[in-house]
Amino acid sequence: MAKARSRSTPRACRPTSTSTRAPACCAPLAARCRAWSVRRLLLTLLDSSGQPLPSGASVFDDRGRFINLVQPGGLVFIDNSADIGHLIISDHQARECRVTLDPDTGASSDSYYTQAQRTCS
Numbered sequence: 001m002a003k004a005r006s007r008s009t010p011r012a013c014r015p016t017s018t019s020t021r022a023p024a025c026c027a028p029l030a031a032r033c034r035a036w037s038v039r040r041l042l043l044t045l046l047d048s049s050g051q052p053l054p055s056g057a058s059v060f061d062d063r064g065r066f067i068n069l070v071q072p073g074g075l076v077f078i079d080n081s082a083d084i085g086h087l088i089i090s091d092h093q094a095r096e097c098r099v100t101l102d103p104d105t106g107a108s109s110d111s112y113y114t115q116a117q118r119t120c121s
Contacts, residue, residue: 038079038080038082039078039080039081039082039114040077040078040079040080040081040112040113040114041077041078041081041101041113041114041115041116042075042076042077042078042113042114042115042116043075043076043077043078043087043099043115043116043117043118044073044074044075044115044116044117044118045070045074045075045076045089045099045117045118045119045120046074046117046118046119046120047097047119047120048119048120048121050119051074052072052073052074052075053070053074053089053091053097053120054070054091054092055069055070055071055072055073055074056069056070056091056092057069057070057089057090057091057092058070058089058090058091059076059087059088059089060087060088060089060090061084061086061087061088062084062085062086062087062088064088067084067087070089077113081101084101085100085101086098086099086100086101087099087101089120097120097121098120098121099118099119099120099121100118101118
């Protein structure tokens, strides 16, 4: 059984083919990958008074798709924010607010995700 070192493979690489042939002893392995791009984002969401949004509030994208729940401290992790223009946050009392995501938010390719802070209005 051969294993790939995750540090040496691209972050966004999904194997597309495998082989059942065993390589000769000490022979290098080759794998085909299909790469794609994602924008992962860890947001800290604040209300208009600068306080973190309450945990448990629901987060939806601009198409009405559920994204995640607000965690303690107003944190929300978005796995792929590439096609999201704004977020709609709804708390347990059906109050809503919106957050706009800039096109360059989460544009860093040096880390697994980018952190940002936004005020919900």
